[in-house]
Amino acid sequence: MMLERGDHEVYHEPFSSIVVQGHTPVGERTATSHDELLKLLEERARERRVFVKETTEYDYLGSGGERIAEVGVHTFIVRDPRQVIPSHYAMNPDMTCTEVGYGHQVALARRAQVASGQRPLVIEAEDLLADTAGTVARYCRHLGIPYLASALSWQPGDQRVWSRTRQWHREAAHSSGFTSSHRTYAQTIANNEFLAACYRQHLPHYRVMCAWART
Template identity: 70%
Template sequence: MDSNLLFLWGTPRSMSTAFLRMMLERGDHEVYHEPFSSIVVQGRTAVGEHTATNHDQLLELLEERAADRPVFVKETTEYDYLTTGGDRIPHVGRHTFIIRDPRLVIPSHFAMNPGMVCDDIGYGHQLEIARRVREVTGVRPYVIEAEDLLIDARDAVERYCRHARIPFLESSLSWHPGNQPVWSRTEKWHRDAARSSRFTHSERTYEYTVDNNRFLYDCYWHHRPHYHVLRKWARALVPA
């Protein structure tokens, strides 16, 4: 599906904001940070000079923006957008996905949001979007593993760009640290990304993990099957 509108869907704490930071560094895309969740949380989100107050309106505005420029949208999947007005999502633009080992995602999420419920981890919602995209397009969507960005960022990003049919810009693999206006609403969640200057391992450790907390353990085993479906897709050959 040819389109200037490129989506990246990731669970919270999946390094998706670092990926967005790389896309900002490119300078050739208009970049949107979590506009669907902004509608869920605050009832609105800005798209250019306009404001969207529901998911369908947001999609229409993004399509309009992408009519004459490349647009990149990063979104997290703690919410179920498909059944809350976003049923047209799989039909609009091109969809890619980023995954990270839930053993790392879950403790990080819990440290930021101790009141979370298990569904907030987001792998189930992420997989459902991916499955719907496959149904609509007939092609398994592209899935990138966050761990590959830490092993060899150049190779992982180059492969992503080749699939997305956008130029690979090696200069985008490093950047100046600092907060970005695009993520101001959720700034506290992005301190690692703000401190970073490239894709890098976090040195942070957590008091509660899937190994010492029963709630996190149960969340891990709930989401693990969804993660492994997407990981299998990430390791399969996806037609470009």
């Protein structure tokens, strides 16, 4: 959606790229640390609106990204871990429970609240699917950007910005709007004890984020 809007310079998972690759491009330059990345993003934001989409798979706050919570306006999207965990495991069977990311998400959200003095906006993925227009309109009001109904649909296709993680975005590449995924997985929290343990570990964090979304 943010790519479709066309009024933001979009960066796709640059902080995780620092963790995985040790570098990430920012315009014509390259950042090799979280702090350097933040400084380059701040420079870009002086001239244009910048949007960063990121996962909370890694502990950025504990790996040189202490300033992340202080830069920009933070918003979060959260989805039921009962569905997220089997999906993640299907893509990455070597995953650790920590990489599911809800704990990191709560830590970052709380740090952002302290830095800004107000609670960050949290969107539940289920609400985005049930009432796309209303949820996106609320999101835009929070950010102070125009609501563009035209950005709620797009032409299917791959996107250069997610080239590093293309295998994780196959469904997104075939999408033309916000739709539910009906995929099923052989390994779930019902039949895999490791996944069940991950679910139990992250459920309290998920509930924190849901409470924020509903207040």
